[in-house]
Amino acid sequence: MQLTRFSDYSLRLLLYLAAHPDRLVPIDEVSRAYGVSHHHLVKIVQLLVDRQLVASTRGRGGGLRLNRQPAEINVGALVRITEPHFDLVECFDRTTNTCPIEPACGLKQVLRDARRAFLDVLDGRTLADFLPRAPELIRLWQQPRH
Secondary structure, three states: OOOOHHHHHHHHHHHHHHHOOOOOEOHHHHHHHHOOOHHHHHHHHHHHHHOOOEEEEOOOOOEEEEOOOHHHOEHHHHHHHHOOOOOOOHHHOOOOOOOOOHHHHOHHHHHHHHHHHHHHHHHOOEHHHHHHHHHHHHHHHOOOOO
């Protein structure tokens, strides 16, 4: 199973904001910290603002901040918001499924169980679970990018 970059960068953005709760964070700062495209982050911010996970203040001195406490931001819920689907194999999507062995395969249920287990682990975590690592993360974000 692999998450999209959109989900990955969404998680990174929220982690960055959670580690800097005392101020507004400009998108450019996050972009530099991760070496990620500003344009890509803008799309992510739009979704997270729409879902009320992030608050955005425009203008000079503006930036981003979490709109909820880190303990209220569930990792599994975030991944469900940012992933387009969890179709691990073709037969998960009835409209596009052309697999000729799907009725007798048996693998489909095993993969569904694995997907459920994956999401169950993510559902057991919030953004707050990762904040004890904030000092080390901040040190890494501040290192120059090559």
